[in-house]
């Protein structure tokens with residue numbers, strides 16, 4: 001059984017004390033593929049270090065996270081553009097719009113999102129979308145940008161059934177993580193009506209730990225809780241859910 005964590009910030013400072021232990025524990029539990037979203041230029045070196053240490057397991061993305069779109073965002077976007085021109089990354093991410101923390105830079109967030117979508121198209125890469133309190137704004141951009149060659153993942157999907165279906169209509173898969181195990185998470189009530197072929201697994205670690213670890217530091221091995229919950233929702237063996245969601249991740253990332 002191969003389990004794929006399609007979204008984990010393993011380079012985050014939260015793992016500085018025990019990163020190798022966390023990764024080994026996950027690997028010995030079958031979680032062997034880790035897709036690593038970027039935040040901003042400040043983390044690029046730690047991402048490259050992680051890949052160098054685990055070349056068989058770590059797959060890097062490149063992008064500027066919407067909450068890091070501030071006054072200097074144009075410089076940050078140049079970095080993203082430069083890195084993408086230098087070597088292969090598996091996606092442009094994570095990118096999008098976040099209006100939960102701060103609405104000050106909404107115009108810039110939108111511009112950065114659109115620019116990075118154009119980079120994804122240029123390199124035929126998937127996008128990994130971060131959407132928080134911003135479904136309308138994200139869908140508006142996707143409506144403008146939609147095309148055959150635009151595809152990817154709606155990371156940490158927490159919307160309604162209607163929003164899920166709309167996301168799928170733009171060639172997006174749904175990244176499902178700890179929220180599916182929360183009592184008030186709501187997505188567990190309709191996911192069984194969404195074909196499993198559109199679902200990928202993720203932790204978003206160190207954030208959003210699933211029950212019963214909610215509130216603690218999240219780590220990749222907790223993906224087993226998400227797998228367990230999805231196997232209940234779909235009425236399928238955990239191995240089947242792991243196989244299908246890993247296959248879906250291969251379809252998106254090309255590896």
Ligand SMILES: [Zn+2]
Nearest residue numbers: 007037094204
């Ligand atoms: Zn993330």
